[in-house]
Amino acid sequence: MATTIVLLRRRDLRLHDNPALYYAAKKGEVLPVFVLDDTTTDQQSSAQNWWLYRSLEQFTTNFKAIGGELIIRRGDTRTIILELIKQTSAQAVFWNRCYEPTVYIKDQQLAKQLDQMGMVMQTFESQLLLSPWKTKKADGMPYKVFTSFYKNLQKQEIHRPLPALSSISMARVDVLSLPMAELDLLPTSNWTKKLERHWDVREQAALDKLQQFTERSLIHYKDERDYPAVARHSALSPYLATGLLSARTVYYHVLECDIYGEAFLRQLAWREFSWHVLFHFPESLHQPLNEKFSSFRWDNDKTLLDLWKKGKTGYPLVDAGMRELWETGFMHNRVRMLAASFLTKHLLIHWEKGADWFFDTLVDADLANNTMGWQWAAGTGADAAPYFRVFNPVLQGKKFDEEGEYVKRWVPELKLLPAKYIHEPHKAPENVLRAAHITIGKDYPAPIVDHKAARTRALGRYDEVKKK
DNA sequence: AGAAAATTTTT
DNA sequence: AAAATTTTC
Numbered sequence: 001m002a003t004t005i006v007l008l009r010r011r012d013l014r015l016h017d018n019p020a021l022y023y024a025a026k027k028g029e030v031l032p033v034f035v036l037d038d039t040t041t042d043q044q045s046s047a048q049n050w051w052l053y054r055s056l057e058q059f060t061t062n063f064k065a066i067g068g069e070l071i072i073r074r075g076d077t078r079t080i081i082l083e084l085i086k087q088t089s090a091q092a093v094f095w096n097r098c099y100e101p102t103v104y105i106k107d108q109q110l111a112k113q114l115d116q117m118g119m120v121m122q123t124f125e126s127q128l129l130l131s132p133w134k135t136k137k138a139d140g141m142p143y144k145v146f147t148s149f150y151k152n153l154q155k156q157e158i159h160r161p162l163p164a165l166s167s168i169s170m171a172r173v174d175v176l177s178l179p180m181a182e183l184d185l186l187p188t189s190n191w192t193k194k195l196e197r198h199w200d201v202r203e204q205a206a207l208d209k210l211q212q213f214t215e216r217s218l219i220h221y222k223d224e225r226d227y228p229a230v231a232r233h234s235a236l237s238p239y240l241a242t243g244l245l246s247a248r249t250v251y252y253h254v255l256e257c258d259i260y261g262e263a264f265l266r267q268l269a270w271r272e273f274s275w276h277v278l279f280h281f282p283e284s285l286h287q288p289l290n291e292k293f294s295s296f297r298w299d300n301d302k303t304l305l306d307l308w309k310k311g312k313t314g315y316p317l318v319d320a321g322m323r324e325l326w327e328t329g330f331m332h333n334r335v336r337m338l339a340a341s342f343l344t345k346h347l348l349i350h351w352e353k354g355a356d357w358f359f360d361t362l363v364d365a366d367l368a369n370n371t372m373g374w375q376w377a378a379g380t381g382a383d384a385a386p387y388f389r390v391f392n393p394v395l396q397g398k399k400f401d402e403e404g405e406y407v408k409r410w411v412p413e414l415k416l417l418p419a420k421y422i423h424e425p426h427k428a429p430e431n432v433l434r435a436a437h438i439t440i441g442k443d444y445p446a447p448i449v450d451h452k453a454a455r456t457r458a459l460g461r462y463d464e465v466k467k468k
Numbered sequence: 469a470g471a472a473a474a475t476t477t478t479t
Numbered sequence: 480a481a482a483a484t485t486t487t488c
Contacts, residue, residue: 146469337469376469388488389470396470455471459488 003028003120004171006084008035008077008095009070010103010243011052012126013059014203017161017246019124020096021168029171031088032063033071035080036183040102043356045365047329048242050192053185054201055242062203068168071177078110085119088173093119096126096243099275100367101282129158129247129272132279142280144289144382149273150266161249198328199238199363206239210250214257222263228321228332229405234264235330237364240271247271274368277382285371286352288380292465296380299348307448308343309357311411314447315393316423317401318342320410327410329363334400340377341391346454348461351378379462387462390455397423413443 005024009032012018024030034056060070073080081093093114098104107123114121125131135143135152143149186192213234217224224232239245251268254261281289288294307313311322321335331339336358343354355374359365375381379389401407404422408415414425416436421428425438426446433440440446 341470385469386488390488392471462488 002169003092004088004090004173005030005092005094006081006088006090007032008081008093009033010035010037010096010098011241012096012243013055014206014244014246015062015066016164016203016207017126017249018096018165019126019162020094020122022162022165023122023124024092024094025165025168028092029169030068031071031084031090031171031173031175032068033073033080033084035077036072036074036185037077037103037106038074039076040100040106043359043365043367045359045362046187046191047195047361047363048238048365049185050187050195051199051201051238051242051329051363053180053183054199055244056180056183056185058202063168066165066167067170069170071175072180072183073176074178074183077106078113081110082113084175085117087175088171090171091120092122094122094124097123097131099127099132099279101278101285104279125159126246127243128275129153129251129268130156132276135272135276143273143276146270146273146383149276150269153269153272158251159248161246161252194327195329195363198330201244203244206236206245207249209234209236209239210245210253214254214259214261218254218257218259218261218264221261225263226334227400227406228335229401229403229409233332237366237369238330238362241364241366241369270372271366271369274366274372277372278368284375284381285367288378289375289382290380290384293378293380296465297348297461298350300350300353301347304347304448305343305349305353307445308339308347308349308354312445312448313342314426314445315342315397315451316404316407316411316414316425317397318393320401320407323410325358325361329361331358331362332406334396335406336373337377338391338393338396340374341385341389342393344374344378345387345390345458346393346449346451348458351375351380388459390458392451392455394423394451411444413438 005028007020007024007030063070111121135149137143217232220232224230236245236250240247247268254265278284308322311319313319317335318339321331321339325331340354343349344351351374355370359370372381376384379385379387403419407422414422417425417438421432425444426440438444
């Protein structure tokens with residue numbers, strides 16, 4: 001009799017380079033079960049829940065084509081897995097590892113219990129290029145500095161991606177599977193309708209995008225990735241975040257495409273670094289990695305936070321970014337850094353509030369990248385931008401969106417304003433504003449804080465903790 | 469992976 | 480006087 005293997009699925013809804021799926025299919029008859037575990041969710045992401053719903057839909061179809069059928073369940077992972085083992089007399093459990101701190105801990109407890117029961121249990125790396133413990137400093141400690149982490153990573157052997165699975169033999173058992181609607185992944189509001197227009201949530205779309213990115217943009221990536229109006233970014237992050245695309249597949253595809261892709265692979269390495277740091281310092285989810293900042297005095301003004309969320313700060317590049325996020329579930333990385341710097345430094349709002357908003361609205365919501373990114377921007381991280389680096393939203397605009405193309409795309413009320421004034425509309429002469437059909441304070445807000453004053457104030461707050 | 473101010477160099 | 484470079488926060 002063939003071995004029955006329970007295959008626990010989470011954010012790995014793909015057929016290519018999927019080790020747990022690949023080896024389970026090779027070794028026995030498989031019972032693949034997708035578990036939505038409400039008990040271990042660190043943070044909820046509305047945008048990503050929508051993405052996950054679509055991922056499940058497409059995977060179910062792809063999986064059927066190779067003879068598979070996905071069981072869908074919701075609840076406590078351990079309870080569900082143990083119940084399935086009992087029902088099916090399965091002898092083995094396989095899964096691809098997840099590294100969200102609470103998920104990882106619960107997975108380990110499950111692993112221990114399965115081991116005690118005498119079950120065959122195997123876990124695999126599928127999310128990262130290298131598991132978080134594979135990179136260590138000479139003294140055995142985890143890294144806190146990106147560049148040295150990156151050097152280590154470059155020296156290591158990274159697994160080649162596995163081929164896409166082409167057939168699977170299912171365990172012939174009859175177990176309960178929920179209809180997808182019962183996962184409550186789609187929000188009650190119709191906000192996500194907008195997202196449908198911008199994203200193609202299919203495994204094949206991810207692979208096609210990767211191909212297109214390397215063909216069209218990779219060669220320009222190093223020089224042009226910082227210009228949000230020029231779409232040179234890969235836009236692969238949501239596919240990576242939910243596991244529709246394998247990082248190893250991306251890595252080897254870029255390495256083997258005859259274009260020098262170091263600048264891009266470096267960004268992929270930041271993702272590795274984020275998960276490395278989160279894995280070894282899980283408290284960084286809520287605590288500043290640089291302890292000095294635990295006593296930092298934040299203002300946390302609710303009104304200002306709301307204006308920031310709505311993209312009504314009076315700084316066009318910040319507002320454009322916040323509106324791109326609301327419309328598409330995505331924001332260009334250069335603008336993410338600016339918006340984050342603005343919230344934490346100009347508005348003195350705790351980075352966690354910003355992180356929560358980003359996480360909820362980003363289709364690429366990634367717990368480690370998001371947390372690391374916000375701590376970096378706030379200057380509270382270990383390898384962060386020094387706190388005194390305060391982005392000037394006007395200068396950032398002039399530098400990275402000189403013609404205001406990006407601003408005009410997302411802040412249409414400024415469409416008629418000449419490029420000269422696009423990053424500081426309130427400074428445009430009366431007649432220019434009139435010609436552009438803009439009344440400051442009515443059609444577009446005046447800056448909610450003065451840059452110079454806010455900068456000085458932020459540096460003052462920094463001085464308070466610096467002394468300690 | 470900043471910005472502003474101070475200083476030096478070039479017109 | 481303006482531009483380029485260095486220093487400081």
